[in-house]
Amino acid sequence: MGMTLAEKILARASGRDEVRAGEFVVARIDRAMLHDVFAAGVFDLLLDVGVDGVFDPDRTIVVIDHFVPAPTAAAAALHTRIREHVARLGLPWFYDAGDGICHQIMPEQGHVRPRELIVGTDSHSTTYGALGAGGTGIGTSDMVYALATGKIWMRVPETIRYEFSGQLEPAVTWKDVLLFIAGRFGADSAQYKSMEFAGPGAATADMSSRLTMSNMAVEVGAKFGLFEADEVTSAYLSRRGGEGCEPFGADPDAVYETVHEINLSDLAPQVALPSEIDKVTSVTDAGHVAINQAFIGSCTNGRIEDLRAAAAVLQGRKVAPNVRLLVAPASREVMQEAMAEGVIGTLVEAGATMLAAGCGPCFGGHGGLLGPGERCIGAHNRNFIGRMGSAEAEIMLGSPATVAASAVAGRVADPRDLEVLGGE
Amino acid sequence: MASDVFGGRVWRFDHDISTDLLSPGQYAVAPVEERKLHVLESVNPRFASDVTPGDILVAGRNFGCGSSRETAPENLKALGVACVAAESLARIFMRNAVAVGLPVIVCRGVHESFADGQQAEIDLSTGRVANLDTGVELRGDPLPEEMRDILSAGGILAKLRSQRGA
Numbered sequence: 267m268g269m270t271l272a273e274k275i276l277a278r279a280s281g282r283d284e285v286r287a288g289e290f291v292v293a294r295i296d297r298a299m300l301h302d303v304f305a306a307g308v309f310d311l312l313l314d315v316g317v318d319g320v321f322d323p324d325r326t327i328v329v330i331d332h333f334v335p336a337p338t339a340a341a342a343a344l345h346t347r348i349r350e351h352v353a354r355l356g357l358p359w360f361y362d363a364g365d366g367i368c369h370q371i372m373p374e375q376g377h378v379r380p381r382e383l384i385v386g387t388d389s390h391s392t393t394y395g396a397l398g399a400g401g402t403g404i405g406t407s408d409m410v411y412a413l414a415t416g417k418i419w420m421r422v423p424e425t426i427r428y429e430f431s432g433q434l435e436p437a438v439t440w441k442d443v444l445l446f447i448a449g450r451f452g453a454d455s456a457q458y459k460s461m462e463f464a465g466p467g468a469a470t471a472d473m474s475s476r477l478t479m480s481n482m483a484v485e486v487g488a489k490f491g492l493f494e495a496d497e498v499t500s501a502y503l504s505r506r507g508g509e510g511c512e513p514f515g516a517d518p519d520a521v522y523e524t525v526h527e528i529n530l531s532d533l534a535p536q537v538a539l540p541s542e543i544d545k546v547t548s549v550t551d552a553g554h555v556a557i558n559q560a561f562i563g564s565c566t567n568g569r570i571e572d573l574r575a576a577a578a579v580l581q582g583r584k585v586a587p588n589v590r591l592l593v594a595p596a597s598r599e600v601m602q603e604a605m606a607e608g609v610i611g612t613l614v615e616a617g618a619t620m621l622a623a624g625c626g627p628c629f630g631g632h633g634g635l636l637g638p639g640e641r642c643i644g645a646h647n648r649n650f651i652g653r654m655g656s657a658e659a660e661i662m663l664g665s666p667a668t669v670a671a672s673a674v675a676g677r678v679a680d681p682r683d684l685e686v687l688g689g690e
Numbered sequence: 691m692a693s694d695v696f697g698g699r700v701w702r703f704d705h706d707i708s709t710d711l712l713s714p715g716q717y718a719v720a721p722v723e724e725r726k727l728h729v730l731e732s733v734n735p736r737f738a739s740d741v742t743p744g745d746i747l748v749a750g751r752n753f754g755c756g757s758s759r760e761t762a763p764e765n766l767k768a769l770g771v772a773c774v775a776a777e778s779l780a781r782i783f784m785r786n787a788v789a790v791g792l793p794v795i796v797c798r799g800v801h802e803s804f805a806d807g808q809q810a811e812i813d814l815s816t817g818r819v820a821n822l823d824t825g826v827e828l829r830g831d832p833l834p835e836e837m838r839d840i841l842s843a844g845g846i847l848a849k850l851r852s853q854r855g856a
């Protein structure tokens with residue numbers, strides 16, 4: 267009997283020829299990622315337990331990305347503690363404030379390879395599934411154990427396969443596909459499961475789009491959000507200065523809990539309305555919804571492709587009066603590319619405010635929060651009540667092009683609706 | 691070494707008990723001694739004050755859903771809950787429960803088979819869940835040895851300490 271991607275990853279990690287959904291395994295991790303919210307606490311506990319090193323310094327990645335630049339004295343002090351721990355432990359892969367968001371840094375700087383098992387102190391660690399790696403989030407105690415021993419226990423998840431056919435229309439993106447899946451199947455539809463994004467349609471997705479999909483797998487409860495590794499993966503790895511990779515796919519006779527078939531050609535731009543991820547409709551059906559703020563960024567949609575898509579909409583147009591458009595590139599490298607290409611010039615010319623490379627207002631800590639009664643559309647990943655500031659504000663989610671179009675229109679707008687947007 | 695068998699008085703709860711109910715946000719950063727007094731208070735105000743060490747919590751589907759806060763299982767452990775038996779457990783809750791040393795078991799039919807105050811007996815290694823008052827016996831998912839190891843050590847950090855001979 268064949269294996270799914272998740273089964274293959276966990277079989278390799280636990281040194282077995284074969285594992286099956288439902289089994290528990292003790293797995294060897296390939297890498298561990300910690301960010302500034304939890305890193306200092308984890309390292310403190312590690313010391314407390316009497317461990318003065320980590321399983322493999324070369325495979326332990328630490329990123330300061332959430333509180334960037336430090337919005338409070340307490341955050342700055344937290345960062346100081348992290349830097350001290352990093353120096354004490356001699357960790358070579360430390361990315362300081364302004365380098366970028368952990369889930370962007372990981373693939374971009376070559377810390378993700380197909381087949382690997384990677385744990386992070388962050389729920390969006392599913393992102394690494396874009397390269398065929400089993401990435402998932404764990405709690406602080408589990409991370410202490412993982413760093414000390416290089417191991418972790420796991421239950422092999424059942425897999426839901428999403429079989430994509432057809433092709434996306436222009437201005438429809440994989441963000442729209444993920445929102446569509448959340449809306450159609452529900453916010454807990456993949457609870458504890460591995461999502462496998464497959465079929466001829468999935469092969470057409472570029473790496474940036476795959477990262478978006480795998481990133482948001484956790485929004486429907488998934489433990490992993492996996493793409494097969496193919497030529498797109500191999501080309502991305504070599505472009506990032508690493509070695510290419512062999513193809514890595516599921517076995518044709520693998521056993522799936524469910525298979526969903528989705529025709530990409532049928533989809534239009536989607537928007538998640540306040541305040542649940544599965545409250546999704548097509549943008550054209552959203553009606554007249556005015557906004558005060560628009561946000562483009564985050565580990566979901568802060569890449570160069572996303573900024574380009576926004577710039578294409580904003581070129582020669584202006585952000586509506588009374589709307590704040592905030593843009594946070596996912597990494598320093600993305601920021602540099604966007605500068606070199608003139609993308610940032612276009613955005614700022616249109617009226618955007620550029621933020622530091624990092625999480626920005628995504629998790630509601632700082633950097634462009636919402637007041638009571640305000641409404642924001644963002645290209646990020648969570649629209650829970652209170653996620654971006656006031657619990658009386660409302661958040662909607664869409665693709666970068668939809669967010670940019672909405673910023674111009676001053677209300678939720680379809681990027682294909684150029685007449686409404688005017689200009690050019 | 692703790693044993694894999696637990697016997698105790700049952701407190702029964704319904705489906706979708708969230709981490710917000712188990713560890714209310716307003717006490718999230720309070721010390722555990724204060725935090726534990728508010729566990730499940732909006733569902734059963736008597737629970738936190740009347741629960742005694744060794745009691746067993748029986749619940750429906752999706753127990754521990756919501757955020758990844760480790761304080762949710764930590765609070766139950768601090769109250770002396772011996773074991774949680776539920777129709778299903780949210781992924782991150784199950785991970786965190788084992789990590790902090792709170793025994794848990796997934797057992798279909800458990801929610802229907804118990805009432806408040808009845809006596810339960812649970813064997814983590816075989817998955818046997820028995821209602822000693824009614825004689826009903828259920829077969830839950832046995833907990834694998836790796837996880838029972840962590841639990842009998844008192845949690846993943848305690849296990850790590852003992853592995854290191856500390």
Ligand code: SF4
Pocket residue numbers: 331332367368369388390564565566624625628629646647
């Ligand atoms: S960008 Fe948002 S979702 Fe991503 S790691 Fe930062 S806070 Fe979390």
